[in-house]
Amino acid sequence: MSQEFKHITVLLQEAVEALVQDKSGFYVDGTFGRGGHSSLVLEQLADDGVLMGIDKDPQAIAHAQERFGDESRFSIAHGSFAELESFVAARGMSGKVDGILLDLGVSSPQLDDASRGFSFMNDGPLDMRMDTSSGESAAEWIARAEESEIADVIYTYGEEKFSRRMAKAIVAKRAEEAITTTSQLSKIVAEANPAWEKGKNPATRAFQGIRIHINRELEDLESCLDQALEMLKVGGRLVVISFHSLEDRIVKRFIRKHVKGDEHLPRGIPFTNDMLEIRFKNVGKAVKASSAETEDNVRARSAVMRVAEKVA
Numbered sequence: 001m002s003q004e005f006k007h008i009t010v011l012l013q014e015a016v017e018a019l020v021q022d023k024s025g026f027y028v029d030g031t032f033g034r035g036g037h038s039s040l041v042l043e044q045l046a047d048d049g050v051l052m053g054i055d056k057d058p059q060a061i062a063h064a065q066e067r068f069g070d071e072s073r074f075s076i077a078h079g080s081f082a083e084l085e086s087f088v089a090a091r092g093m094s095g096k097v098d099g100i101l102l103d104l105g106v107s108s109p110q111l112d113d114a115s116r117g118f119s120f121m122n123d124g125p126l127d128m129r130m131d132t133s134s135g136e137s138a139a140e141w142i143a144r145a146e147e148s149e150i151a152d153v154i155y156t157y158g159e160e161k162f163s164r165r166m167a168k169a170i171v172a173k174r175a176e177e178a179i180t181t182t183s184q185l186s187k188i189v190a191e192a193n194p195a196w197e198k199g200k201n202p203a204t205r206a207f208q209g210i211r212i213h214i215n216r217e218l219e220d221l222e223s224c225l226d227q228a229l230e231m232l233k234v235g236g237r238l239v240v241i242s243f244h245s246l247e248d249r250i251v252k253r254f255i256r257k258h259v260k261g262d263e264h265l266p267r268g269i270p271f272t273n274d275m276l277e278i279r280f281k282n283v284g285k286a287v288k289a290s291s292a293e294t295e296d297n298v299r300a301r302s303a304v305m306r307v308a309e310k311v312a
């Protein structure tokens, strides 16, 4: 029997409270995971409320079917939230969605299950795909990518200043043997890291960078945000929880752009929101997890939640 890995949901009450404004509405949980947020959304919804879950990970989909298979208000779609528009259109709800939630990044089951290949702590096949049914694994990419591409990925998405040394070491090693496991990769990048930081695994940033690249995490996020704005109804809400600055920067800029509207129009002249193309208003400030939550769950320490409401 496969081991059951748990996920502790971050900002559970805060996110659902911000999301659900109409108990009979249509909601999307774009990152179903293990259904922590979805479960509370369903508790809040009336009999005629509807929730659609989305996840890239076939294991998350299997979990959703097992857990909510009998729940008539719920459905699950396998794929990326970058396909939001087509999933929503298929349900005839384009421009009518009451709320969209994204709780970004990887789930604890993905990280903790060594066989998924995300972790530098546990040895496993070097996979790192959230969607194990398609795309290239980290091992396949590392076997074929140019040294400069590997360096760029580790630098840009891992924010690792020793990216060039690491890429060089990877390319030198792969000429000797195939790099197919997480322990091989973590050893190579750790040895190429000349400045180990206290309390931080020297492979942390390189693994983050490669994972973000393999799963197209930032591209999918940018694409989803544009679609989310169009899929929401006026008054509908976008709730996004980010776990690192690269994600949060994209979310923050996206919301700001649509809160401020067209910045090229001269200020001081009374344009209407329509003319300024103002589409969102902020709902509160960025929210961080309480100290009680971060004490129980270290993952929550880096979480930032932003909420915006569509105004036009």
Ligand SMILES: C[S@@+](CC[C@H](N)C(=O)[O-])C[C@H]1O[C@@H](n2cnc3c(N)ncnc32)[C@H](O)[C@@H]1O
Residues within 6 Å of the ligand: 007, 008, 009, 010, 030, 031, 032, 033, 034, 035, 036, 037, 038, 054, 055, 056, 057, 060, 079, 080, 081, 082, 103, 104, 105, 106, 107, 108, 130, 217, 220, 221
């Ligand atoms: C942090 S977990 C979500 C946990 C969930 N909120 C809960 O409480 O159980 C993120 C989930 O989003 C999924 N995911 C990440 N990026 C995705 C994308 N572009 N499209 C669909 N699912 C994605 C991952 O597979 C993972 O299951």
